[in-house]
Amino acid sequence: MTRAYQTLESRAKRINDIHGALAILSWDAQTMMPKGGSEARGEQVATLSAMAHEIATADDLSDLLDEAEAGASSLDAWQAANLKKMRLAQRRASAIDPALVSSMAKATNRAEMIWREARANADFSMLQSDLDEVIDLTRDKAECLASTFELEPYDALLDTFELGLRRATIDPLFQRLAEGLPDLLERVLAAQVKPLPIVGPFPAAQQKALGKKLMAALGFDFEHGRLDESQHPFCGGLPDDVRITTRYDEAEVTSALMGVLHETGHALYEAGLPKGWRSQPVGSSLGMVVHESQSLLIEMQVCRSRGFLGFLSPHLTETFGPRAAFDADNLYRDAIWVERGFIRVDADEVTYPLHIILRYRLEQALLSGDLALKDMPGAWNDGMQELLGIAPPDDAKGCLQDIHWPGGAIGYFPCYTLGAIAAGQLFEAISKTTPSLDESIARGDFSELISWLRSSIHEKGSKTDMQSLLSDATGQQLTLDPYLAHLERRYAA
């Protein structure tokens, strides 16, 4: 190992510490911070981000990387992969002007705060000028990255969310889904059996207690993490201190619970990252496709299965008292209930990809400038009509429902559905090597599942890329067939 490589590791460690601090500050802003703290917080975040950016773009960094690359033969496989990640980060960072980084931090901070108000008022126009600034800055960023990496601007953004992801990979997958899902949806809607309604009240404190019990059963370690509330559920913090959130509606129980299980999937990935490499780029999680594959594998493949719901049923009875609707078959009918709805995060597995395809189309149009923000509400509603056959009654149920765009995350949405596709592929692979899987899940024993995920996915960190990870774990690159087979089996059998 050369001195240059050692210097790079110690700088990466410093950047990692700053990012860890920022992760806690971001969690705090969404769960704890009083509203009036946001301006000062924005300054702190901008300063810490700028300092991380300065380390990442130090004048001597390129020379250090050259020197470390020249001595790369002395590195082991992890160190070599770490060095590659550092070079990538350096190219990304130096592609973007520090002033743009700091403007972006301030603009997204402000837009996220305004978004909360705008959504509460169901009034997109309140957000328009702040969001416009975020979109403009994101376009600048995309163009900087595009020119450095010789990519189209939208591909350049996709690449930041999942290394190597391109529109060319997504388009054919989304095209098959856009063609096939409306037909599946019709068949499901015609044949599905209505569940008994699962009627509340379900006190938030009891929902939380049950959520924590299920998290623990899945292997979430509360010595290294928390469950809290926020308007938009997320998984934040860092591997040694993973913080997930949900939001409770006392009138019903399954959406918060499934939300908790979804975020638990993300959390298990973070908590399972390679212990010796956590302060280094190679020890971080891969991109959002792989991250979403972990949450959707837990929520959709595992926790909406008939087996899991049989395990859950007595827990519901124990927590809230006996009800006919807690019968396992009824829970399953409820968990796989399909309907045309306005809200992405409430959508079922069959309609969810259609919500994503809408956003995938619109955000490309926003980025290219083909769509002006003032036309967003109309374009949104037209797209909903085309893909799902319904149009939302207001912006809160329409184009204001997601924080992603105010947060500057263009190119993020497709990762959800690609993650669902990858989850289908991974679950099929686990099922093949673990024939007793369904039975274990039905008993509430997730040890084989989690241990497979740990060794095949989590402990790999960023040593490889998404496509190689999937190949190594399943024998194939990202493929739609297992996911489509899963949808047919679960919804149209």
Add this chain to the structure above:
Amino acid sequence: MTRAYQTLESRAKRINDIHGALAILSWDAQTMMPKGGSEARGEQVATLSAMAHEIATADDLSDLLDEAEAGASSLDAWQAANLKKMRLAQRRASAIDPALVSSMAKATNRAEMIWREARANADFSMLQSDLDEVIDLTRDKAECLASTFELEPYDALLDTFELGLRRATIDPLFQRLAEGLPDLLERVLAAQVKPLPIVGPFPAAQQKALGKKLMAALGFDFEHGRLDESQHPFCGGLPDDVRITTRYDEAEVTSALMGVLHETGHALYEAGLPKGWRSQPVGSSLGMVVHESQSLLIEMQVCRSRGFLGFLSPHLTETFGPRAAFDADNLYRDAIWVERGFIRVDADEVTYPLHIILRYRLEQALLSGDLALKDMPGAWNDGMQELLGIAPPDDAKGCLQDIHWPGGAIGYFPCYTLGAIAAGQLFEAISKTTPSLDESIARGDFSELISWLRSSIHEKGSKTDMQSLLSDATGQQLTLDPYLAHLERRYAA
């Protein structure tokens, strides 16, 4: 304004942002963080602290200060005061070798850990060698500062807690207290009327709701702050996002409430700092004497007054249901109950200064080397006997009760009592200019009080020093008479 000055301001702003982030991380560590997060958090805090220290000790800083000082005629009064604070910080930082800073951090970290064990075992000898190291290092630090600032070593330490504070100021005040308080104590003990016990249970959620109501009445703005729980109550965060904590004991109500009101005094000070200068040294609060004067003015002068307790009484009834002990006169008898006790933090206004005088004497003897640590338990117990007429049954109730010395804070203790003295002086001054003050307090109207504090204390930031601040606000430098008159009036009338 010179370019050099502008550069200094922008660096100070960056340090302030880092400290703001650290303040939230520290709050989080004490209120929210899961135990397993502490190692990673320690790394983050060390990295952010090191980055702030690097800015504060940059090679070109001294030249920049010289240049800004040479152009000081172009600065307004706030800028000039800001520059003086920056020069002071630079002189302090460069007085102490970085190796000493890091040895001190390690030694106090270790001593604080051992102190917890030693206290649990009531065995001072367990702590002796680690505390010895801390004292030695503190002596080195005091000598470095003493030689830079041409002060006695103990004065050099006092100066770090409250700029300009000297033993020569403290000695005559403490001598009068040591002579007068034992006599007052005898008179109070002979004459006071025992209150009816205020018996619980008092559910924590209701205590919290009442605490928040009183905080709001005093002017605490929940758009810019929070109330949470922690093992040791504190006021943290930053002026735009002030976070205070308390700890609830459901068996009784006044200690958590008075704790909340005490921290509210600190919080109002932070929240009232000059809005335009919050990112700069001159916009920060003054030292520990002034900070304690604000918490003790609210807790002791205002909230333990008969008038305030008359205002509180119906709130207690409304919150917890009617009880004879909630009678206003009984609440007052309870709030001013005096007794000889072993524990400083549980002490009343009459005996508290005696606890401080003991520590003030002992820590000077420790620093000078006149007192060896092996002789501390005996010296402590002798001092308690002399000043309070009682000796603790063990070290946990004696010389092991406070974390200050293991934490390297020698010179801190006197600030508590000096703060109480200043609070008496300030309250007398407010009463003179606001004859209706007692009546307003009894009605729960604190607007005149807070507005006086804002304009006379809070909005001054660090533009001046403690003695000038008191002079400007009250017409006199720190003086004991109003505090003694207050004690006579409240306890011996």
